[in-house]
Amino acid sequence: MATYKVETELHGELNCWRITSDRAELLIAQQGAQILSYQCIGEPPLLWLSDQAIFRQGKSVRAGVPVCWPWFGSLQRNPPSVQAMYKGEQAPAHGLARTRDWQLLGIEDAGTALRIEFELPQAKGDLPDWPHDVELKLQILMGDALELSLTSRNMGNSPVTISQALHSYFAVSDVRQARVEGVEGLDYIETLADWEQRQQQGALAFTGETDRIYLNTPATLSIVDPHWNRRIKLTSSGSRSAVIWNPWTDRAKELVDMADDGWQRMLCIETANVWDDVVELKPGASSALKVTIASEVI
Structure with missing residues (x-):
């Protein structure tokens, strides 16, 4: 049986819950059902929370795991x-779910784990x-x-097509020393070079700004962090694509919610359905985007 404590907190303008178990501590905001931080007891953080994060209604926090839905990135x-699903003129980046308040359905003991469940009521036509x-x-x-599962069920009478991502910010000791295996x-899309398709040679190391969409990804990707003697394993299902992002020096200076050197301590690997990996939901159908995040000593 899991033992846990739940505390409500206000961070800036955002209502949050701090959930502490005998294994880990999780901070999650009602806005976007966004995990802000996650750390196993006695270990460095697994998820990164920006030192200069802005906790404001209507703005996604630079931290944790924003939920990008029902589209990822620029709608265009x-x-x-996916574009045809939206009837407006100005489409916000990363969709409509990450800046709206979700409803906490419950926190309960699930045997060897603690289950926390949220729903976005506005997705039902509002x-x-x-x-x-x-x-x-x-x-x-x-x-x-830490296991995350984002489930979409089409309750309407017409097909719905979405792209989506669990936009995870991982904490690393120094991204220049880390690698992704x-x-x-x-094959990947190099968004920084006119969206060319290229092929990855060897593991991915970081020497500059990185913004890539990897295609036909395997079930498991890993961040190897030699300085922290740690491997973060991401095991996904319902996904054939992943986005890997780090802003590096110049881009980080343009981000008001990231310290100029904040890029050194974070790396995004986003479990996703993007590019040619979008989800079409027929009436009554459902789809789940899942990722399990675990750490091990190397």
């Missing part, structure tokens, strides 16, 4: 089937300029690992 960069009826839930399991030989 999405396939026409999102501005997105007139579709989708039941959208996020389930979090806190146990020996599991991407060897994969």
Whole structure:
């Protein structure tokens, strides 16, 4: 049986819950059902929270795991089937879910883990300029690992096409020393070079700004962090694509919610359905985007 403590906190303008178990501590905001930080007891943080994060209503926090839904990134960069779902003129980056308050459905003991579940009621036909009826839930399991599951169920009478991502910010000792394994030989879209398609040679090391969409990804990707003697393993399902991002020096200076050197301590690997990996939900159908985040000593 899991033992845990739940405290409510106000961070800036955002209502949050701090959930502490005998294994880990999780901070999550009602806005976006966004995990802000996660740390196993006695270990460095697994998820990164920016030192200069801004906790403001209507603005996603530079931290943790923002939920990008029902599209990822710029809507104009999405396939026409995703673009056609939106009826508005100005489409916000990364969709409509990450800046709206979600409903906490419950926190309960799930045997060896703690289950936390959220729902976005507005997804059922009340999102501005997105007139579709989708039941959208996020389930979090806190146990020996952190398991996230984002489930979309089409409750309407017409097909719905979405792109999405669990936009995870991972904490690293120094991104210049870290590497990502599991991407060897994969095709990727190099967004910094006119969206060319290229092929990854070897593991991914970081020597400058990185913003890539990896295609046909395997179930497991890993961040190897030699200084912290740690491997962060990401095991996903319901996904064939991943976005890897680090802003590096110049881009970080343009971000008001990141310290100039903040890029050194973070790395995004976003479990995703993007590019040619979008999700089409027929009436009554559901789809789950899942990732399990675990750390091990190397």
